[in-house]
Structures are given as structure tokens and as C-alpha cells.
Amino acid sequence: MITTSRLEPLPHVYPFRFVERTLERGEEGGLSGRVSAVVTANARRVQDGLLAPFTLAEMMAQAALLLQGGDPEIGKTGFLAGLSDFVVTRVPEAGDVLSINVRLAGRLGPAVKFDGRLSDDQGREVASCGITVRTGGP
Amino acid sequence: MSSVETAEDLKSRVKELIVRQLKLDIDPTSIRNEAPLFGDAAEGLGLDSIDALELVLGVEKEFGIKVQDEEVGVTAFASVDALCAFIQEKKG
Numbered sequence: 001m002i003t004t005s006r007l008e009p010l011p012h013v014y015p016f017r018f019v020e021r022t023l024e025r026g027e028e029g030g031l032s033g034r035v036s037a038v039v040t041a042n043a044r045r046v047q048d049g050l051l052a053p054f055t056l057a058e059m060m061a062q063a064a065l066l067l068q069g070g071d072p073e074i075g076k077t078g079f080l081a082g083l084s085d086f087v088v089t090r091v092p093e094a095g096d097v098l099s100i101n102v103r104l105a106g107r108l109g110p111a112v113k114f115d116g117r118l119s120d121d122q123g124r125e126v127a128s129c130g131i132t133v134r135t136g137g138p
Numbered sequence: 139m140s141s142v143e144t145a146e147d148l149k150s151r152v153k154e155l156i157v158r159q160l161k162l163d164i165d166p167t168s169i170r171n172e173a174p175l176f177g178d179a180a181e182g183l184g185l186d187s188i189d190a191l192e193l194v195l196g197v198e199k200e201f202g203i204k205v206q207d208e209e210v211g212v213t214a215f216a217s218v219d220a221l222c223a224f225i226q227e228k229k230g
Contacts, residue, residue, distance in 0.1 A: 081188050082188050084192075105195060106191060106194060106195045106198070107191070107207075108187070108190055108191040108194050108207060109187060109190075109207060110187065111187050111188050111190070111191040112191075113191055113192075113195065132188055132191065132192075134187070134188070
């Protein structure tokens, strides 16, 4: 059960920017690609607070926004507007280096949907979901 | 879309698609053909821009057609009637 009152909004700016760097950028204007992130010991703490799944979703949203043309310094050009079919296969552990693959599923005006897949450095799937972001300001 | 599919069949199929794609907790038959899909919830379904994107993706997959932004914004997704007319036009 998720207690929403325990969840705080996660700003995209540092130190809440989870994604680190773009590893690959696909064709078609960079609307697909791969972004890396490292799970630190501090990140491990949030798992008991039921925040970890949302952190994984936020990582995929940040990767999607970064790859669709976001500001490389702050990684923000919009916000996470929706998730669908969100599945966490394995809780990441401290020291894991994660890769986030995002692929454009469709767009309509400022709303952009991506298919996201998060995997560890062994190629094992950690989480997947459909991510809808709204570009621009709220 | 089958060649023997009637206009009423298409409307039923579109309503079922709307409910399924947007995970709405309503009976598809309760959607009025002419009611606006977006905007004022009192008059219609009250869908928003995120719903619109989901609906576009669903229509593209279900009917094998491509929907362009400008087509959606103007009239194509105004109502079930408008969406069915749009699909029929695209399917030829």
C-alpha cells in the first residue's frame, strides 16, 4: 500500500537529478537513447520509505526529458505527467550502475510518451513503464 | 476494420477503445455519440491533453492509421461521431 502523504515532489534539479549522462542517442532527433545512473549508498535508504519505485520512475522520466532535448545542465524541460504499466522487476542495490533506455512512443503537442526500460550493468531488467511527460512549464 | 462493419459497429468499437485505452470506469454505451470528449466534464468526458495522447496512440494501433497533431486539435477528436468520421476517411 502506498501512503501518498509520505511522498514529496521530486524536483528535477540537482541533487535530485538522478540521471548522469547520455550514453547513446538514437536517430530521429534523439528521441531514443540510453542514459546512465549510479545507485549510491544513500539511495538505498529510500527503499523502506516506498519511494524507490517512484525514484525509478522519476529516473526514466528524467532520461526521457533529457533525450528529447532538455537542458543538459539541469535535465529539465518539463515534468512527469503520467505512468502506465509500471513494473519493478528487481530492487536495485547500492553500487549498481543502471542504464535507462527510452524510446518515443508518440507525441501530441506538448505531451510526449516514451517506453522506458531500466536495467543493471548485467543487462537484467530492473523496471519498465510507459512514461508520459509534458514538455515546457506547468 | 472489416468491410461489413456498420457505422454503429464502428461507434461501439470506438467507445470500447476509449474506455479501455483510458481505463475509464464507465459503461462504453453511456458515451453519447455527439458529446465532446475533451473539456467540460459536465457536457462530455472531460478528457485532457494526456488522455488525448493515449487516445491517439490507441486509435493508431487499433485502426492502423496515422494521426497528425493538427488533425486532432481541430475536429477529429471532438466527439465519437467526429472520430468515427475521421477513421472512416483515413481508412478510405
